[in-house]
Amino acid sequence: MRLVFLDPTSDLASNIRTISRKLRINVVTYIDTFDTIIVVSNGTPDDQVMGIICHHCNGERIAGIAKPPGITGYAVIDLLVNYLKFRIKNIVILKDQEQETIDEVFKNFKERLNKNNIKHNLIKKEARLMIYNCSHAGREFRIIFILNGLDKFEKHSIEDHLVKCAEEFLKVKIDDKKDPKKVWKGLTREQQEEVFKKLKERKNKAYLIFPQHFEAFKFLEKTWQRIEKNKIK
């Protein structure tokens, strides 16, 4: 999958472009026709990881990507109406689970959708992936909600996955299971870059370490294929 920056001057654009050049992955495009927007609610390194994951997905597909500046967590849901002003069908939201339980996140997420008058119908739920058919002011769309986090850690974020990568790829011993953010920051820049490099090279491992992310894109791919089949019919 290739990404179109909704704001090319953003930090997100700069981070993805940098990693894309470093890893020589062709993940950035300037074609401005897409039906999916990925909203990154927690900044970096989430954006870099998204770049690599999208590199492993179908390169024919295109999605817009944005990080609302200065806004994190559930607050991004308040901005969804702005994304709906585009001709889009899917909104992918990437958010850290933090210290909430999955049920708490599920409840809070639904409440926030209600607050924004977004009608929602859950169609798929996995450990950290929820997919809803939604409607707002006559517009129908789908929300694919990905929660960053892995069971073995306590405070969940994208760093759970990255630290696990470091363990697997670099054989780094992780003592602190509480705060993976701290562990990730404790790695040298070279180690972090090596993790990203391995993630790019080892697609199968990446699938195992980022299961909810790949599952979400698998779902999207099926949706697109269905649309294409219907068009042919």
Added chain:
Amino acid sequence: MIKQLKIKNLKGIKEGVLDLFPLTIFIGSNNSGKTTILEALFLAPNPFRKVPYVPHYSAVKVLHSLHKTLEDQGFAFLLYRYNAEEALIDCNINGENYFLKFIKKDQYLYVSTNRTLKIFFEKGKQIDHFGYLSLFNYETKPLYTSPIIESSLLISSNLLKAGFNYLKENWVSIINMGICRKIAEECSFFSSEKYKDITIEPFLGGKLSVYAYLEDGTRIRLGDLGEGIQSYIIARILYEVEKPSMILWDDIESHFNPKILLKISDWFADLIDEGKQIILTTHSLEAAKIVCSTVDPEKTRILLLNLEKNVLNKKELTLEELKNFLKSGIDVRVTGSMLL
């Protein structure tokens, strides 16, 4: 006030309709028709009227100078794909319709309007146009040169030199308008130097030059000042000379620090209060925000433009909507076509 503009077969625009407001700011990708719209509004009052740019003298010749290429000397650039049979600029002015047509016939573009002008005769025959332009060379034949509707002034960094030449040629009348001191003092707000006046005096060798006169009595040639200050001074003076009903400013952000833009935005707000109309193009959202900030939101629109198969599409945005998009990490300048 021009409330609506329709364009057909003019330059790169095959067709388009736009609602205009007291303050209208056009944003959009390159080649989305922004400048063509300004040019249409610049031609609208009368392509043959005199404008304060030397050595071009008429509005249509100013545009010619902006589109001059090495091999193409004529006015065919006005026609869509250079070969449309007719180009149209149609304005709704407070409910009344007014149009200009450029009709291709033989090697000329004949300019006509729906307004009743005095009847023209050429070689003893009554004619239905008030001037014509050659498709192949610089020749123009104006038969009527007064503005047919209220006048507009096009400001562009590409016209800086031509505007400066006009100042030099008309300095006596400009200095007697009593505006130069005020404009010089305004420039002191956004410069580290304190200007007292603008004068014209001999430079080395005795050749006359326009100067900014400083508080301490020293002088700096206008051309040696930063381009932002030059642009501001020239635009302000040309406005005072012309007193147009409409200012058309292409790429308002060119050369301007936000401090100058703030000053310009205050000036625009005053003009809008006086009933004038301001139409701008910009690639800078920062500039759009600054200019909009002092004007009543009801009187302001940001129009996001896009050409799809050369047909003009537009999306009207308020400043608030623009800010909401930015808050969501969306830059409408690059995603505009998806919004339309």
